Amino acid sequence: MPVSELGEKTTGKRADARKNIAAIVEAAISCLARDPDVSINEIAKAAGVGRVTLYGHFESRAALVGVVVEHAMQQTDEALDALDLEGDPRAALARLIDTSWQLTHRYGALVIAAEQALPPDQVREAHSKPIARWQRLLRRGRRDGAFRKDMPLDWQVSLIQAILHGASAAVHRGEITPEQAPALIRDTVLGALTPPSD
Amino acid sequence: MPVSELGEKTTGKRADARKNIAAIVEAAISCLARDPDVSINEIAKAAGVGRVTLYGHFESRAALVGVVVEHAMQQTDEALDALDLEGDPRAALARLIDTSWQLTHRYGALVIAAEQALPPDQVREAHSKPIARWQRLLRRGRRDGAFRKDMPLDWQVSLIQAILHGASAAVHRGEITPEQAPALIRDTVLGALTPPSD
DNA sequence: GATAACACGTACGCTGATGTTCGAGTACTG
DNA sequence: CAGTACTCGAACATCAGCGTACGTGTTATC
Missing domain, CATH: 1.10.10.60 (Homeodomain-like)
Structure with a gap:
């Protein structure tokens, strides 16, 4: 690449x-x-x-960080655009998770660097596109009854981000291997979004 | 306090x-x-x-950070020691989550400050005690069939930490209110740990 | 092969944070 | 109320990172 x-x-x-x-x-x-x-x-x-x-x-x-972020965002968009997010919402979410995991783990703490070197609105703007993708998919899944509706949508998006970054940290800590990470994250997120049975 | x-x-x-x-x-x-x-x-x-x-x-x-961390750990231990972690594992987990949320949100990014001001082993040692508490409870819940067993225990602990910190960040970002946070976290974590039905 | 574009090291000034020193003032303690 | 423990602000030395300037090579390009 x-x-x-x-x-x-x-x-x-x-x-x-x-x-x-x-x-x-x-x-x-x-x-x-x-x-x-x-x-x-x-x-x-x-x-x-x-x-x-x-x-x-x-x-x-700041200029360097800006270029790096821009480049990362472009790679991210490319990778996510290539994804098929139609069909069964849970399967689509699994695909989105797998790709997002690669990106999150690769670009890792870059967000933090961006936050303290770039103007806040530029950071927010860079975040908005991927976020919208999650929102769209989650909304559709909620309509289909595939995902639980009893918590704010934004929280569920934040949750997924937190899990992705947490997993990346866990890999760096050596707690889990990079190989087992994708399946683990997928199962965890799907579990967290599954509607409660009662 | x-x-x-x-x-x-x-x-x-x-x-x-x-x-x-x-x-x-x-x-x-x-x-x-x-x-x-x-x-x-x-x-x-x-x-x-x-x-x-x-x-x-x-x-x-470094000395100041050291004292602060020590003090925070002491407060943490005190609060957690006062908890009843017996009985229904899911209810016990809910109690542990509620208290941990208060502590996490209060002490927030202190971990990061500790990581770059203190020797790594001191940080690890400070982490070990609360971690052990989660492990004990999760292990018991797994035996009872209350929590899913198809992922590493350590991952589940990391997951909870990630969710707690993620929630704290979400509150600071204004995404969710401090009032709704505890219930949200509780539901989310319990959902993520519930054994899959199939 | 001539020339302009580029890389390199050294050195310099700037800033912000850390930690120390000093002298003088203030307030707790016995 | 006397003495000492403490506080305060200002000033100083130090250090690390940032960004710039200069002179000297190298190397792509026409």
């Missing part, structure tokens, strides 16, 4: 410059996902590039 | 000194729970005390 398109950030630049920019973004993703407080220095080093070179391509830390 | 006992931190000190120490710890709790990266300055100001005075009582930021 190479850094495919970075807007007009690369047009007209030299080949090695493009390669370095890609390496920087790639390194920033993996560094920020692990620790949202990494220094620019470490990101540059992880990209195999001098700190000054990095500043040649990105005006500031 | 005054800061009751702070070890031998206060013995032999003057009355106003004791009062200030208590105010500092109290302020540190509420500040760190909101933002784990607050400066010492802000904590001192929130306590109505000069920064220098704070350093007169606590050697360093």
Whole structure:
């Protein structure tokens, strides 16, 4: 999964410059996902590039984070757009969960980095699209009686996010393996959304 | 809920000194729970005390965080020890959830502050006691058939923690009110732990 | 192969936080 | 009421990260 398109950030630049920019973004993703407080220095080093070179391509830390977030959001949208969310709501939810898990685990703590480097409205705006997807699917499932209706929709969305991030943390802690995570999350979320029998 | 006992931190000190120490710890709790990266300055100001005075009582930021964590753990233990966890596992779990919710919401992000100011083993050790309580109860409920057994116990514990923290964040975000939170969490967790019908 | 674009290291100034020191004032304690 | 424990603010040293400037190489590109 190479850094495919970075807007007009690369047009007209030299080949090695493009390669370095890609390496920087790639390194920033993996560094920020692990620790949202990494220094620019470490990101540059992880990209195999001098700190000054990095500043040649990105005006500031905020600018870099912005590009990274944008890139992550684009990847996310692409992956989610490819999903079929029709048919049985529970099966559709399972598919959405599996893909979201990959993305959450990969981009991990990037949200936190975004929160403290970007204006709040930009963060909210980046969140809104994926959130809407969950909302749509949950609403449909509630109509069909597949999901419980006795709690706020927004809470259920937040719940799913919390479980995804919790699972990511659990994997990093070594509590569960990356292999068993998807099935575990799927069963857990479906269990939490199943209407109570009584 | 005054800061009751702070070890031998206060013995032999003057009355106003004791009062200030208590105010500092109290302020540190509420500040760190909101933002784990607050400066010492802000904590001192929130306590109505000069920064220098704070350093007169606590050697360093780490020392302060250490005392705060210790104090929080003590409060936690006290509150949880007072609970009756016998009888119907689901009812007992509901009680444990309600109390844990209060504590989680109050101490919030303090864990994060601890993680980056204290040695890792001290953090782990502080976590172990409450975790064991969840484990014990869940194990008993699994034997009784009250909770599902088809996922690792540790995952279920992590899940509960994730839900509690997620709910706290949701309240801070204004998504749900503090009043509706306990019932919501209770229903959600019980739903997630209920054995699947098929 | 000439040239412009790029990478690199070093060094510098800036900021914000931490922790310390000092001198002087204030208030608890016996 | 005397002495001492404590508080306070200001000032200082330190450190780490950010962002910039400069001079010197390298290397893609035409």
